Amino acid sequence: MTKLEHLLKADRKYLWHPYTSAISPLPTYLVESAKGVRITLSDGQELIDGMASWWCVIHGYNHPELNAAAHSQIEKMSHVMFGGLTHEPAIELAKELNAITPSNLQHIFLADSGSIAVEVGMKMAIQYWQAQGSPNKRKMLSLKGGYHGDTFAAMSVCDPTTGMHQIFSDNVVKQFFTDRPSCRFDQDFDASSLKNLESSFEKHHQELAAITLEPIVQGAGGMWFYHPSYLRRVRELCNEYNVLMIADEIATGFGRTGKLLACHWANIEPDILCLGKALTGGYLSLAATLTTRDIAYGISENGGVFMHGPTFMGNPLACSVALASLRLLSRSNWQQSIGNIEAIMRASLVDSQNLKCVRDMRVLGGIGVIEMEDDIDVAESQRFFIEKGVWVRPFGRLLYIMPPYVIGDEDLSKLCEALVDFAKKTEMKSK
Ligand SMILES: Cc1ncc(COP(=O)(O)O)c(C=O)c1O
Numbered sequence: 001m002t003k004l005e006h007l008l009k010a011d012r013k014y015l016w017h018p019y020t021s022a023i024s025p026l027p028t029y030l031v032e033s034a035k036g037v038r039i040t041l042s043d044g045q046e047l048i049d050g051m052a053s054w055w056c057v058i059h060g061y062n063h064p065e066l067n068a069a070a071h072s073q074i075e076k077m078s079h080v081m082f083g084g085l086t087h088e089p090a091i092e093l094a095k096e097l098n099a100i101t102p103s104n105l106q107h108i109f110l111a112d113s114g115s116i117a118v119e120v121g122m123k124m125a126i127q128y129w130q131a132q133g134s135p136n137k138r139k140m141l142s143l144k145g146g147y148h149g150d151t152f153a154a155m156s157v158c159d160p161t162t163g164m165h166q167i168f169s170d171n172v173v174k175q176f177f178t179d180r181p182s183c184r185f186d187q188d189f190d191a192s193s194l195k196n197l198e199s200s201f202e203k204h205h206q207e208l209a210a211i212t213l214e215p216i217v218q219g220a221g222g223m224w225f226y227h228p229s230y231l232r233r234v235r236e237l238c239n240e241y242n243v244l245m246i247a248d249e250i251a252t253g254f255g256r257t258g259k260l261l262a263c264h265w266a267n268i269e270p271d272i273l274c275l276g277k278a279l280t281g282g283y284l285s286l287a288a289t290l291t292t293r294d295i296a297y298g299i300s301e302n303g304g305v306f307m308h309g310p311t312f313m314g315n316p317l318a319c320s321v322a323l324a325s326l327r328l329l330s331r332s333n334w335q336q337s338i339g340n341i342e343a344i345m346r347a348s349l350v351d352s353q354n355l356k357c358v359r360d361m362r363v364l365g366g367i368g369v370i371e372m373e374d375d376i377d378v379a380e381s382q383r384f385f386i387e388k389g390v391w392v393r394p395f396g397r398l399l400y401i402m403p404p405y406v407i408g409d410e411d412l413s414k415l416c417e418a419l420v421d422f423a424k425k426t427e428m429k430s431k
Pocket residue numbers: 113114115116118147148149150214219220248249250251252276277
């Protein structure tokens with residue numbers, strides 16, 4: 001047996017990969033290294049990365065500046081507890097986050113993953129209303145088609161059909177849901193898409209602590225782009241009905257949609273903002289939940305404290321890399337890169353639009369989507385893409401790419417071509 005075969009056998013024997021069976025898992029491919037937008041497999045094959053490792057590696061892999069930040073911090077300390085101790089990387093990161101996020105968000109809680117940042121946001125909202133003497137306001141309103149993570153509270157606000165609610169029906173807290181915003185980002189706004197939203201606020205506001213949503217782009221729940229006017233109306237309704245707004249920008253934050261935050265498309269400020277994924281340029285797991293002075297002080301009045309404190313809170317290594325990543329982003333011309341990625345994807349993916357097996361094609365910022373009529377066979381599609389020299393991992397009916405911002409035109413064209421070829425192959429098979 002070769003070393004590669006040994007390793008893959010051990011991988012199947014001991015490891016459980018995400019969303020797959022332990023008995024007959026989806027195939028895995030052994031990675032040797034990654035640099036820029038290329039992932040090198042152990043057999044030497046190079047793949048152009050279309051996924052940015054679940055959307056977080058915005059500057060590319062193995063970036064010298066991020067490497068330097070990690071090296072220099074590791075020489076000082078990789079970790080110290082955040083209870084009673086603090087450190088420069090966390091303080092400098094907080095200052096930088098404060099400078100680039102809406103001015104109403106003054107308090108930053110550092111968490112260790114996106115799901116936890118969402119849980120923290122929900123806890124902040126619930127604790128705030130308790131402190132205000134409104135303990136009945138403890139439910140969330142959420143959008144169908146949303147995704148906020150895999151932990152229990154995060155799951156409770158994920159789409160009730162695709163979000164595993166059936167499997168865990170007795171364990172997941174029942175929340176309120178409103179229809180997925182039907183008004184597309186790229187069409188005139190249709191005010192009828194607000195009906196269900198408005199009636200949900202009217203009916204449930206006395207029980208609602210907050211609405212939890214992904215602004216503009218619903219990611220893992222369907223890669224759906226909705227109209228900024230919808231988001232603007234959410235903000236108005238939150239003000240009218242005294243409901244907090246939690247914006248989950250874990251996938252959309254740091255430029256992915258063409259704005260630094262997706263909330264900027266609607267010129268709104270949420271009460272609670274969750275950031276993650278690209279925060280560290282995809283190097284280490286770190287997330288942040290930002291909130292207003294009003295909420296932070298509201299919770300803290302009369303001796304109140306916020307009840308959360310993970311072991312790896314504010315991890316110095318992750319904070320140092322995050323700080324380097326934010327500085328790199330602000331120095332780069334990311335708007336131009338995203339505009340260029342968007343233009344190339346629009347021009348290239350359009351070739352899929354007339355195929356019968358394709359339901360829809362949509363592009364926003366650095367996100368390109370071909371929505372098929374039927375579910376895609378993941379194992380088969382991965383083999384296809386690897387043969388083409390690209391790394392793309394579809395889910396459900398969705399073929400999509402979210403490449404690192406540093407991708408070159410030629411590499412991006414190859415990715416798009418591979419996506420369209422896969423759709424064409426599916427069309428041929430169905431004939
Ligand atoms: C919008 C959104 N929120 C939360 C999460 C959960 O983040 P994590 O996987 O870091 O827990 C994700 C992950 O895909 C996400 O896309």
